[in-house]
Structure formats: C-alpha cells, structure tokens
Amino acid sequence: MPERTAVDVSHSRPAIWTVSVTRLARLFSEVSPEFDAQASIQSINLGFEQAVEAIQRKLRHERCDAVIAAGSNGAYLKSRLPVPVVLVRPTGFELMAALARAKRMANRVAVVTYQHEYSEFTAFARSFGLEIEQRSFVTSEDARDAVSELAAAGVGAIVGTGMVADFADTAGLRGVLLYSAASARTAFETALDITSAGRALGHQLARRSPAASGKRPSPAARPLLVGDSAAMQGVRAQIGHFAATEASVLVTGETGTGKELVARSLHMASPRARRPLVAVNCGALAESLFEAELFGYEEGAFTGARRGGRVGLIESANGGTLFLDEIGDLPLAMQSRLLRVLEGREVLRVGASRPVEVDIRVVAATHRDLAAMVAAGEFRQDLYFRLNVLRIALPALRDRPADISELAAHLLSELAGDQPPQLAPEALVTLQQYSWPGNVRELRNVLERGFLLSAASGRPLDVACLQVCAPELTAPAVGGETAAHAPEAARQGPPSRDALLAMLQRCQGHRGRTAAALGVSRSTLWRWMQQAGLS
CATH class of the missing domain: 3.40.50.2300 (Response regulator)
Incomplete structure (x- = not known):
C-alpha cells in the first residue's frame, strides 16, 4: 500500500x-x-x-x-x-553581478545576448566610463563569430548565455554565465504557476464552459495584462468572451502594446490551453524558407533536407493555437499559400503527396492597417476576411497614461525581484507626459536603463536619473514631428530616406529604438533601410 x-x-x-x-x-x-x-x-x-x-x-x-x-x-x-x-x-541585478565578475577577470569585457542588443548598456557604459562591448546573435554560428570578433578586438571576458560562455572558454577567454540561481528559481516558480493554472482551468472547463457561466477565467489562468483603465478593462472583457469560441481573432495595435500577450491570454483561457501555442513571426520568414518552416518537409524533399523530414510550425500547433504575428508584413506570394491552409485546415509537407489534417485556432496580430492594405492591393481580401472574424484593438500607451504608475511598479518588480526601487513622484509625471512611440516595450527598456544606473550609482530613480539614461523623454521633436505621430506615419508606408536617416540619428543608430520610435518591427525597419540604401 x-x-x-x-x-x-x-x-x-x-x-x-x-x-x-x-x-x-x-x-x-x-x-x-x-x-x-x-x-x-x-x-x-x-x-x-x-x-x-x-x-x-x-x-x-x-x-x-x-x-x-x-x-x-x-x-x-x-x-x-x-x-x-x-x-x-536574468534580472538587472544578475546582469550587474555578471558584469562585475567579468570586470574582475579582465580589463575589457563584453556582453553577447540572443537576438537583440540592449541600448541601456550604452548609457550605462557612457555614464560610468566603462568599456563594455555588446553583440547579439541568432544562430550558434552568429554567436561563435561574435566571440571570435571580440577576442580579436582584445576583449578578455564575455558575459552571455551558456552557449556563449562555452564559446568564450573555447576561444581562450573567460566566459561568465548571465544567469544565476535566482533566475533559475524564478523559472521553476513560473513553470509551477503555469501548470497549476492549466490544471485549475481544465477542472473549471470540465465543470462548465465560460460561455455558459458568463464569467471570465481566473486571473491566475491568464498572462498578466496590467492596467485598470477603461480601455484595458474592455480588452480583458473581450478576451474572456472570445476565448470560449473557435473563431479567428485579429489583434491590432501599435508595436509594443502587448499583442503577443493578448494571444497568450486568449490561448490560456481557452479549452485549448493544455495544447501548444505556436508563434510564427511572419515578418521574419524568408520566402525561400516559408514552406519548409510552416509546412514541414519529407525526407529527401530537397538538397540539405534532414533525415526523417521535419514537422512544420503549423502542424506543431495541432490541437492548439497558431499565433501569426506581424501578419501585415507577409508578402503577397506567401499570403495565398497560407490562405489555402487556413481554409482547408490541411498541411501538405514539402515533398509529400498526401496532406495532413490540422485542428488549429488562429490568432493573428498586426500593427498595420490591413483594410487600407487590402484597398491598395497589398493584402489579400479573402485572407483578411478569414482572419478578421473577431477583433481586439489594443490602446497605445499614450492613450492610457493613468496605467503607467501600475505598469512601472510591475516592470520594476520584474527587474529587481522582491525589492524594486521606488520611482520618484516627479519621475512618474515625466513618464506620464511622454508620448511612448514604442509603448509598453519602450517603457520597460527605459525603466531597465534607469534601474541599472540607479543601482550602480546609489542615486534615486528620479527625473535626473531618467534624463541621463533616457534623454528622449524630454528631447524636442525631430523635424517638427513628435514621436507620438511616428507610428501613425509608419502605418501609412515607409518614410522618406531623409526622415528615416533623421530618426536613426535621433536614436543614435540603434535599430531597436528606431523601430520602436517608428512603430514597426525590426524586420520592417531593416527592409525600409534596404530600400533606402541605408543598410
């Protein structure tokens, strides 16, 4: 027994x-x-x-x-x-601790991070006279090349992911792991929260459907959407209603407003919560890899195809939710191929003769005006109607300044753990008066910069600190156009070469901040820069 x-x-x-x-x-x-x-x-x-x-x-x-x-x-x-x-x-404290360990090992140190470089490092290094190089990578080859380049430049220690730290050791440098026991514990706690929420939601759905009860799922069963403004309360109410249906949902809003968070909330509150949520960044898919990535392929379908073939992203979402992010950036040629899958709910792998049935719920997101793109012949009307069954429009951060106080407290708690720094009242007013072209994502970046500078210097997180780490909060507009109008201009099409160059200069050449200021994805900015001859 x-x-x-x-x-x-x-x-x-x-x-x-x-x-x-x-x-x-x-x-x-x-x-x-x-x-x-x-x-x-x-x-x-x-x-x-x-x-x-x-x-x-x-x-x-x-x-x-x-x-x-x-x-x-x-x-x-x-x-x-x-x-x-x-x-x-990793939290900001862990990053600083890792940099401190690296600095004890070598005079010149670097940070190598996945996908994105962080503008806060530039402000941090400039303010305290530190030599901190930074690089980003996507593939393991990128990471290895970055380490080799930094080694040739005389860097002695590199802070990064486990793979980067191992590459640094192999190259004869000192590799410092970016993560600590604290961030690993947080990941375990989050995993436990997710499993508990999923089980609780499963029991709730087994007893009664949300549609029948008229009640939204427990907040513990959804990713956190912060803000008590009327606009955010309306968004949460829509998620509660739409989650119980199988209809496609189109989530619209400027870059950085939280469209992926809405997609995850819809998934976690739906009967499909125990099945996968597969996110596809349509703006980052190369046309040559589109079919292989989305549909998968059979063994021997083309030169270089791996043994046994490969399951595509759409097939991986079977039984769950397929999240099509940046759907407005998908070229026309690929839109027709995607439409066939959504209409027939069948995937034909590259090199296969028989299609595979898929049971998916589709959530799409875009910062662009798809109706205007349809009128201009840039987006398929039939695909637009297929996606735009239910719609959730996310408000820009500048349209809900009352939420900034709660958002700032939440984001600082994420960065610092149990003892977040206090934001001075006048600093909060400065944040509330800014137009936030990059929305919540930009707010998080600014607070992370401020947090790092405040923690390193012991100074309070006040207006003076924000002016050092984020001068754009009080900077005058460039070319007579404020940052608040930049996203609207971006939705109308690519800016002129001069306007694009001016925005890059305003953001000190940092592509992530430039994309946020223009209200577009990094892939869209890269495409505009190519067209303008600036890449």
Whole structure:
C-alpha cells in the first residue's frame, strides 16, 4: 500500500523538464532539488533539433507539463513543442553581478545576448566610463563569430548565455554565465504557476464552459495584462468572451502594446490551453524558407533536407493555437499559400503527396492597417476576411497614461525581484507626459536603463536619473514631428530616406529604438533601410 501511495503522489505532481547542453545544465541541477517536493523534474541535456526530437519521443509515453530552457535554445523549443516553454530571464541585478565578475577577470569585457542588443548598456557604459562591448546573435554560428570578433578586438571576458560562455572558454577567454540561481528559481516558480493554472482551468472547463457561466477565467489562468483603465478593462472583457469560441481573432495595435500577450491570454483561457501555442513571426520568414518552416518537409524533399523530414510550425500547433504575428508584413506570394491552409485546415509537407489534417485556432496580430492594405492591393481580401472574424484593438500607451504608475511598479518588480526601487513622484509625471512611440516595450527598456544606473550609482530613480539614461523623454521633436505621430506615419508606408536617416540619428543608430520610435518591427525597419540604401 505505501508503494501505491507513493506512485499516486508522484503522478499528481507537475512534470517539469529542463533542457540545456551548456553550463546552464549545472545550474539547473543545483536548483532543481529545491523543487523536488513540488514537481517531478527531469533534465534533458540536448539542444535545438535533437532536443525537439527527444522530447517528442518521450511525450508519446510520458507526461510533461512544462519545459524550462534559456537563450536561443529556449526560443527554438518555444515554437516547436506542444507544451509550455518557460525561458530563464536574468534580472538587472544578475546582469550587474555578471558584469562585475567579468570586470574582475579582465580589463575589457563584453556582453553577447540572443537576438537583440540592449541600448541601456550604452548609457550605462557612457555614464560610468566603462568599456563594455555588446553583440547579439541568432544562430550558434552568429554567436561563435561574435566571440571570435571580440577576442580579436582584445576583449578578455564575455558575459552571455551558456552557449556563449562555452564559446568564450573555447576561444581562450573567460566566459561568465548571465544567469544565476535566482533566475533559475524564478523559472521553476513560473513553470509551477503555469501548470497549476492549466490544471485549475481544465477542472473549471470540465465543470462548465465560460460561455455558459458568463464569467471570465481566473486571473491566475491568464498572462498578466496590467492596467485598470477603461480601455484595458474592455480588452480583458473581450478576451474572456472570445476565448470560449473557435473563431479567428485579429489583434491590432501599435508595436509594443502587448499583442503577443493578448494571444497568450486568449490561448490560456481557452479549452485549448493544455495544447501548444505556436508563434510564427511572419515578418521574419524568408520566402525561400516559408514552406519548409510552416509546412514541414519529407525526407529527401530537397538538397540539405534532414533525415526523417521535419514537422512544420503549423502542424506543431495541432490541437492548439497558431499565433501569426506581424501578419501585415507577409508578402503577397506567401499570403495565398497560407490562405489555402487556413481554409482547408490541411498541411501538405514539402515533398509529400498526401496532406495532413490540422485542428488549429488562429490568432493573428498586426500593427498595420490591413483594410487600407487590402484597398491598395497589398493584402489579400479573402485572407483578411478569414482572419478578421473577431477583433481586439489594443490602446497605445499614450492613450492610457493613468496605467503607467501600475505598469512601472510591475516592470520594476520584474527587474529587481522582491525589492524594486521606488520611482520618484516627479519621475512618474515625466513618464506620464511622454508620448511612448514604442509603448509598453519602450517603457520597460527605459525603466531597465534607469534601474541599472540607479543601482550602480546609489542615486534615486528620479527625473535626473531618467534624463541621463533616457534623454528622449524630454528631447524636442525631430523635424517638427513628435514621436507620438511616428507610428501613425509608419502605418501609412515607409518614410522618406531623409526622415528615416533623421530618426536613426535621433536614436543614435540603434535599430531597436528606431523601430520602436517608428512603430514597426525590426524586420520592417531593416527592409525600409534596404530600400533606402541605408543598410
């Protein structure tokens, strides 16, 4: 009898798998025993395609409630696994601690991060006279090249993900892991919260449907949408109503307003919450890779096709939700191919002769005016009607300044953990008066810069601190156009070469900030720069 009880208890605990091939695996092994009583934890020491294949095999006969990973490996798994993937995210304090360790090892240090460089490093280094190089990467080859370039430039220590730190060690440099036990613990706690919310929602849906009760799911079952303004209350009410349906949803709003968060909220509050949410960035898909990425391919379909073929992103979403982000950036040629899948709910892998049926709920998002694009012949009308069944329009941050106080408190808590710095009242007024062309994403970046400078210098997070780390908050408009009008101008089409160059100069050449100021994605900015001969 005791043996049976032990089995039952083990089965009732959430199953969490950690995935890493680098020194992050050692960090997971150190932290995971703290959660043994709350979850059944397994480690998978593989990465990328090998990890996906191994997990898919294990899922045929084992249960997994959440996966924990980090960096580019985590991003890769997130779009390809039928279970929630929690990413390890370092806090500002951890970043500063890692930089301090690196500085003790070498005079010249660098930070190499996944996908994006961070403008706060520039302000941080300039303010305190530090030599901190930074690079970003997408593929492992990019990371290796960045490390080689930094080594040739005389950098002695590199802060980065586990893969980057390993590359640095191999190159004869000192590699410093960006993550710490604190961020790993936070990832485990988030995974436990997700599994608990999913189980609670499953029980609720089994008892009664949200449509029948007229009640929204518990806040614990949804990702957090911060703000009590009337506009945000309306958005949350729409999510509650739309989540119970199978109809397609089009989420509109400027860049940085939280469209992906709405998609995740819709998914987590729906009957599909236990199945995968697969996000596809339509603006980042190269046309040559479109079919292979979305539809998958059979073995031998083309030169370089891997053995056994590959499941596409749409097929990976089977039973769950397919989130088509930046749908307005999808070229016309690819729109027709996508439309055939959405209408027939069938995927034909490249090189296959028989289609595979898929059961998906579609949520699309865009910062562009699709109706205007249809009128201009830039977007297929039939695809627009297919996507625009239900619509959620997200308000710009400048249209809900009363929410900035709550948002700032929430974001600073994310950055600093249990002891976030206090934002001075006059600093809050400055934040509320700014037009926020990059919306909540830009607010987070500004607060992270301010937090890093405040923590490093011991100065309060006040107006003077914000002026040092984010001079754009009080800077005059460029060319007579305020940042508040930039997103509207961007939606009307690409700016002139001179206007684009002026915005790049205003943002000190930083492409991420320039894209946010223009209200477009980085891929759209890159395409505009190519057209203008600026790339």
